[in-house]
Amino acid sequence: MNVLVADDSLIMRRLLTAYLRPWGYEVLEAKDGEEAWSLFQSESVSLVLTDWIMPNVDGLELIRRIRASPRPGYCYLILLTAKSEKEDLVTAMEAGADDFLVKPCDKEEVRVRLREGERIIRLERELAQQNRQLRETQAALIQSEKLASLGQLAAGMAHEINNPIAFVTNNLAVLRRDLGDMTKLIDKYQLTKPVLQQAAPELHAELIQLENDCDLAWLREQLPRLLQSSASGLARVRDIVTNLRDFARLDQAAYDTMELGKAVQATLEMLNRSIEEKRLTVETEDEHTPPLLCQPDKILQVLYNVVLNAVQASTPDSKLSIRIKADSECAILEVQDFGVGMTEATRNRVFEPFFTTKPVGEGTGLGMAVSYGIVIDHGGRIAIESELHRGTTVLVRLPFKPPPRQNGQTATS
């Protein structure tokens, strides 16, 4: 543990250092408060022994600065003083000192006071560690709860939207067919125009007027296009619903065994064009894990989404690292890119449906949400480690044998 010793007296500093080193402390010496303050800022210091009276910045001021500093972790401060009046001690403690030693210091007393400080720092560190774990657990819990309710919402939506999609798709097909026939009919009628003009000139004129009003030529050309565009828009809606179903895990595919390594190779081949466009070097480490019992199509979908995201996030000419490992129960896949990375806020929302950082039209924001649903459904875990501008690692754990599932289950974890 680092101890910062601040004293304007060289003898005093040397003496304290001589005490402290054999007890196992690393000692940083400062000849005044100013130097001590800059050492405190640049080094990791958790114990400070400081003289009160020093030139420039004195001990009290140093203590006040340290207490006001936003640096995380507690710093234990002992003030060395020749003063022993009660008011002086109150002043020192109020400035933020934890303890004080009256000079000249007794060696044993220095030792026990430092041990006391060390004990408090250790306790504080343990507490901070536990707090951090608690926060992480809480965040994970909130995340999975949130995704579970989103899953229920998605399931309900997918079900309700399915019927209208079904008949509107059908209607469009019927309209396309019947419009074709109507067009043929109208074309035939066109041939009767000369006869009509002779037989009923008024009717003929009216007909020409109507044709002009609706711009018949445009209708003949463009109506099929209008239907075509509606049909492809609808197909997109249908895909979104299918993806939502996957996220909500409504559909059940057959289970089969699959080798993760081969699946990764297949995925890389599928994404070969994008990988080459960015000139990425793909490094695959495969420990040749035992085959997985899973829904192969769904797991392929997860691999595709995860690797596609990694490719898209990669900076050109960088590396893409894929590792396949195993422990006793699970196969573990790690996909690491060295690309843009993400902020913590982004990382926290990655699995939410419709959350995307891609431009409008390039991603539906469902890839990772769907992957989450599938992995959880297989009794696995999916997690993300990321650093902004450094890259992202997606970790997927899949048990070799998935747990049995109940019918009609929605996204819970």
Added chain:
Amino acid sequence: MNENRIQAMVENNKPSLLIVDDEPDVLFSLVALLRRDFQVFTAESGAQALEVLQQHPIHVIMTDQRMPSMTGVELMSRVRAEFPDAIRIIFTGYADIRAVVLAINTGGLYRYLTKPWDPDELVELLKGAAAKHDDLVAQAQLHASLSDYLDDASQLIKVADSSELGVGFAEQFQLKTQRLRNYLANIQGNS
């Protein structure tokens, strides 16, 4: 119901099809798609479907699975018992597939298809179902007339003069007839 009757009178040469779905928009959409190839009847519930089946010979029945009061699977088991000639199809959202797959295995469904369906595929599937119905009916007719014919034949041989037919011929003929009867019984037992 009136509309249905009118259609039935006008288009008699097309295979008859009954569609059951509790959503009128789905029914209308399917009628629009299928009216050219089929004589289409519709029903908005299982009970209504059974009424239509009472009144019209239906070749193919296609029902939604998820409906209030009677599900598609329930309706199909009634149809199987009461109108066994009708070819049975269920169409369903994905969530119900389990129940439907079970129904195929136990209830003798011809097919199931998922919503949303592909219009072209649906037409082909229904044409196949109608053809299947015709085959089955033709087969049943063949069996019935063959059975009739065999009855007549064995009656005839009994009253015929055995001296004119030659010794042993009548016996041979009865044996052949009996063998054909057995084959027929086997086929009917299997179908």
